[in-house]
């Protein structure tokens with residue numbers, strides 16, 4: 001099925017198009033030197049507006065996941081894995097993604113993963129795969 | 133911390149509920165009228181006494197089956213003359229209508245606020261199984277500030293998010309499927325005593341374990357059951373409630389806090405928002421969990437009930453699985469009977485106010501065959517993820 005894609009705007013475009021250059025871009029605050037997600041024009045920690053997207057390693061670990069078996073739409077391919085990934089740059093820096101390239105039933109909490117991009121139209125979806 | 137606890141000026145004076153259909157042949161508005169007119173009469177009031185209307189999540193100008201009737205439509209249809217009205221999704225969960233309505237009374241805007249919640253997901257799903265998909269919250273590309281971080285990854289149902297909380301709870305605390313099963317089994321046992329419940333046939337552990345997986349570790353029997361129904365609660369200023377036909381059920385304490393991002397992945401994955409909600413509620417009362425005779429706890433997905441049991445202090449955080457093991461502690465004759473009308477898992481997804489309706493029936497001694505031993509205090513808690521609220525109810 002056609003995936004739902006995000007509407008791009010000045011705050012989120014670096015995240016959704018970073019994959020074009022192989023880069024996972026996460027907003028970083030120069031005021032308190034912390035990352036935050038989702039991206040916004042202000043740091044939720046210190047309220048500095050001196051924030052900008054910054055490439056991160058793309059490495060992290062699964063902190064929770066689920067194997068979806070339900071065919072919510074007629075053409076949806078199941079099963080697939082939805083996960084919350086915590087990036088290695090900062091404790092608590094998380095995003096939701098899919099774990100790809102491995103059997104769904106081998107995904108575990110704490111599994112080390114790295115980003116891999118999949119382009120659809122003008123969006124590069126950051127999926128994650130098992131780190132070799 | 134607070135020098136005035138506004139909710140103590142407010143009481144529930146009447147309740148009403150339509151049929152609970154799967155599906156119902158009645159229109160959304162007819163269901164709403166059945167519930168609201170019953171509630172107004174139950175409070176000993178007339179249409180002309182109602183001077184406020186509150187609803188969560190209201191009608192978002194789209195007639196969605198999740199909430200097809202909002203305050204605007206009801207005010208017009210009933211010819212109400214109100215001083216204040218309000219609805220909307222962005223609040224502390226399915227109890228937000230009650231909390232907003234109570235604030236309207238406590239601030240002096242209103243004397244009697246009609247709070248209601250209508251849902252017609254069962255009939256909608258007859259023609260469109262995808263009606264509730266998260267991807268349908270927006271048209272075309274996802275321009276929602278929050279949902280855009282989920283829908284591109286085929287997070288198409290709330291169950292995917294709740295399943296990840298469950299998985300983490302299992303991982304951190306050793307919670308097991310056989311324990312989780314007790315929520316669904318307890319609700320089903322209770323539903324057998326509720327003529328309005330959607331599913332009343334007996335369910336055993338084998339039935340639960342054989343239930344198909346929806347999103348690991350949550351099975352179909354961990355998910356609530358869509359229905360068509362409307363529930364209404366009349367809130368009254370405490371002095372006015374004392375003149376009514378029912379013993380006032382005071383709003384003893386409210387929990388509505390959110391001290392984390394409004395987000396499904398940036399919050400505590402095993403407590404969600406329930407910790408700060410419960411702490412706020414207990415900070416506004418002298419009552420303790422052991423003072424309560426029943427608890428109506430959100431079971432949109434079974435894992436949420438365990439998390440609310442922990443947050444509200446019926447057992448230590450992380451020990452919810454052990455607490456419900458075997459089902460005795462949460463049974464009708466257990467330490468804290470839960471979801472005595474069958475909850476949303478078997479009773480029907482009335483979505484929030486159904487818990488309040490049942491709590492009042494129990495506190496007033498009107499629960500018929502499923503009446504618990506008499507008690508004067510109960511708690512309702514609803515929501516999951518960043519959506520959460522709780523209310524402590526005390527019958528005078």
Ligand SMILES: [Zn+2]
Pocket residue numbers: 029030031032033034043044045046047048
């Ligand atoms: Zn900062």
